[in-house]
Amino acid sequence: MTHNASDAALPNTFIYLLGLPGTGKYTVAQEIAARAGFRIVDNHLINNPVFTVVRVDGKTALPREIWKHAGDIGRVVFECIRTLSPPDFSFVLTNALYHDQNEDHEWFAEIAALAAARGALLCRCA
Numbered sequence: 001m002t003h004n005a006s007d008a009a010l011p012n013t014f015i016y017l018l019g020l021p022g023t024g025k026y027t028v029a030q031e032i033a034a035r036a037g038f039r040i041v042d043n044h045l046i047n048n049p050v051f052t053v054v055r056v057d058g059k060t061a062l063p064r065e066i067w068k069h070a071g072d073i074g075r076v077v078f079e080c081i082r083t084l085s086p087p088d089f090s091f092v093l094t095n096a097l098y099h100d101q102n103e104d105h106e107w108f109a110e111i112a113a114l115a116a117a118r119g120a121l122l123c124r125c126a
Helices: 025-036 043-051 066-083 102-118
Strands: 013-018 039-041 091-095 121-125
Touching (some): 025 039, 025 091, 043 066, 043 091, 066 102, 102 121
Parallel strands (some): 013 091, 039 091
16 A cells, blocks of 8 residues: 555654664655655754854764754744644654753653644654
8 A cells, every 4th residue: 555645644743753863763754754744854954054064074072052053943943833834734853862961851842842732643753
């Protein structure tokens, strides 16, 4: 059985894919989007505008304050989802969160609050 992006079998749903960098979250998100018509909010959508203007080479430590700026971009995206996206839109989000980072717990809480504000189903996949 094939699926069509217009099927919208899960309206107003958030799927939150969590995993270490390079584990295929975006690949899975693309498949979900293609099969079920979800919009992708990949962590690179939020991080890359900031990463582009600083040194990100995989070797040099990132400045700690970079995450505040990436968070600001994320909050703008979330506000657009909250206020501008049609209520039946569904989203698949990706991220790498770590249990020992308080900021990551706060970020997850923001996603949960966004889903709750839309009355959306939130599915976390780690």
